[in-house]
Amino acid sequence: MVKGYAIGRAAIMGAAALEVNHYRIQDDDVEAECQRLQRAIEVAAQELQTLIDTLPADAPLEMGPLLEVHRLLLEDPMLSQQAGEFIRERHYNAEWALTTQGQILAEQFLAMEDDYLRERGADIRQVIERVLRVLSGSTSLLTNLESVNDSNDPLIVVARDISPGDMLRLREGRFAAFLTDLGGPTSHTAIVARSMNVPAVVALGHLRSLVRDGDMLVADGSSGVVLVNPSPKVLAEYRERQADYLRERKELESLRDAPAVTLDGFNIKLEANIELPEEAQMALDAGAEGIGLFRSEFLFMGRPDLPTEEEQYLAYAAVVKTMAGKPVTIRTLDIGSDKTLDGDATVATNPALGLRAIRYCLAKPELFATQLRALLRATVHGHVRILIPMISHMHEVRAALQAIEAAGRELNARGVPYTRNYSVGAMVEIPAMAIAIEPFVEALDFLSIGTNDLIQYTLAIDRGDADVSSLYDPMHPAVLRLIAHTINAGERAGKPVAVCGEMAGDARVTRMLLGLGLKEFSMHPQQLLDVKKEIRQAHSNALRVKVAAALNRAQRIDLSDLS
Numbered sequence: 001m002v003k004g005y006a007i008g009r010a011a012i013m014g015a016a017a018l019e020v021n022h023y024r025i026q027d028d029d030v031e032a033e034c035q036r037l038q039r040a041i042e043v044a045a046q047e048l049q050t051l052i053d054t055l056p057a058d059a060p061l062e063m064g065p066l067l068e069v070h071r072l073l074l075e076d077p078m079l080s081q082q083a084g085e086f087i088r089e090r091h092y093n094a095e096w097a098l099t100t101q102g103q104i105l106a107e108q109f110l111a112m113e114d115d116y117l118r119e120r121g122a123d124i125r126q127v128i129e130r131v132l133r134v135l136s137g138s139t140s141l142l143t144n145l146e147s148v149n150d151s152n153d154p155l156i157v158v159a160r161d162i163s164p165g166d167m168l169r170l171r172e173g174r175f176a177a178f179l180t181d182l183g184g185p186t187s188h189t190a191i192v193a194r195s196m197n198v199p200a201v202v203a204l205g206h207l208r209s210l211v212r213d214g215d216m217l218v219a220d221g222s223s224g225v226v227l228v229n230p231s232p233k234v235l236a237e238y239r240e241r242q243a244d245y246l247r248e249r250k251e252l253e254s255l256r257d258a259p260a261v262t263l264d265g266f267n268i269k270l271e272a273n274i275e276l277p278e279e280a281q282m283a284l285d286a287g288a289e290g291i292g293l294f295r296s297e298f299l300f301m302g303r304p305d306l307p308t309e310e311e312q313y314l315a316y317a318a319v320v321k322t323m324a325g326k327p328v329t330i331r332t333l334d335i336g337s338d339k340t341l342d343g344d345a346t347v348a349t350n351p352a353l354g355l356r357a358i359r360y361c362l363a364k365p366e367l368f369a370t371q372l373r374a375l376l377r378a379t380v381h382g383h384v385r386i387l388i389p390m391i392s393h394m395h396e397v398r399a400a401l402q403a404i405e406a407a408g409r410e411l412n413a414r415g416v417p418y419t420r421n422y423s424v425g426a427m428v429e430i431p432a433m434a435i436a437i438e439p440f441v442e443a444l445d446f447l448s449i450g451t452n453d454l455i456q457y458t459l460a461i462d463r464g465d466a467d468v469s470s471l472y473d474p475m476h477p478a479v480l481r482l483i484a485h486t487i488n489a490g491e492r493a494g495k496p497v498a499v500c501g502e503m504a505g506d507a508r509v510t511r512m513l514l515g516l517g518l519k520e521f522s523m524h525p526q527q528l529l530d531v532k533k534e535i536r537q538a539h540s541n542a543l544r545v546k547v548a549a550a551l552n553r554a555q556r557i558d559l560s561d562l563s
């Protein structure tokens, strides 16, 4: 889901697969029908190639590879050959043959164990949609756009699913929201909608069959609620909510260039967490003072192979260049636990406690060295802060530092340029490190507290397990003591300490974190202004006294006491 309200008229996106004619063809027509299918596949593949070749510079980075996957699926004989058989043997028309084969393939994908492959079922469906559109001779995505467009109301796209290619086309259309029956939080619809700052609700189930072109819709991207033809009273209520939301956003926008300074004059640094290079622009737009966490694993996930040194270098360099002198913190690969590499069949007994993050990288020196070389090469464009995740032992810090040195020597030997313009820090995510923090502070240039994992490991709560999620408690005094201990050690040694877990972006706990002495916060760009607003209304010293008093007695902190 993508936050925000939209009120407008439905513009239904045709799902050709739901509307194809099924008929049998004559013996004499078999060859012509096979050719009709083959030609349509070729045209669809050509359309995709054109999209790839003319990808707008500001399109989300994963768009190119996604379109390439679609093009490859079209070339795969499992689609065309088997559909051709249905035409020859059963005399199905081309559309029928194609959808039948599509159904078979989608079911095969759906039954697969591997998440990545299962998701490819959606790609098959989208690719077939494209070929069906060619077969029908229709080029427009929104069949009745003209008639709907008569009114001056904004338009809301309602679709079964939206392929990456179609999303690129719709991007031009200035739609007020996107609503789809299929998809998940990381589906292309959500990704592109977020990059356009337009509300989206996905996985709605059967909306498309319930809505007609021109119906009045209300979409609430925050709660995922969609209302169809609401009563005038409800509509008025939502118009008010939308206006309030926009007013609040506007008020917050005005804080974009305001300093994040407390009432008693403490300057707080607000940085952004990103997962893909192009999000760096979002971070700048939100007024971030740097990138506090670039989760590099997203370059590695959702693909069958590993990114090359060159590919990684280009991604890291792009962020450094975009941030133009502002600090950029890039975390080395944090894989294992909830994030796995495709094609890596090793499943640990308990992945959260297994070969994860730095442990994984040290066990795969070549993979680690490739990433480190790419990171060092990015220093040619500006300062790079290398952040090592999941550290628990000092010998891991030493091994990581040695690996960085070795990567530099390798670049020297190859005559590839890099500079010494980098610093090395570690994530504080494991209680053992937080408790015995002093040598780590000494050996490293900076620390960043990953509260998401620190909470999981302190409370022995699997962060991905819904059955115990009620026990996942960021406010547990043990967690807060570990955070406070780390911040204090950093303060004493004059080394920066940030928090980059979800807590940093939760405006409800901003005052509490200030009370713990935190001076650097890193969060999703969208959360930045809410947090800044809290900071500008807080009195840091008073908060420190209150929070310290509660923590000394290991008492729970009542957030309402801090407001």
Ligand code: PEP
Pocket (backbone or CB within 6 Å): 293, 295, 334, 429, 449, 450, 451, 452, 453, 454, 500, 501, 502
């Ligand atoms: C964390 O653990 O708090 C963190 C920022 O890392 P991730 O959520 O990627 O594990």
Ligand code: MG
Pocket (backbone or CB within 6 Å): 389, 429, 450, 452, 453
């Ligand atoms: Mg973590």
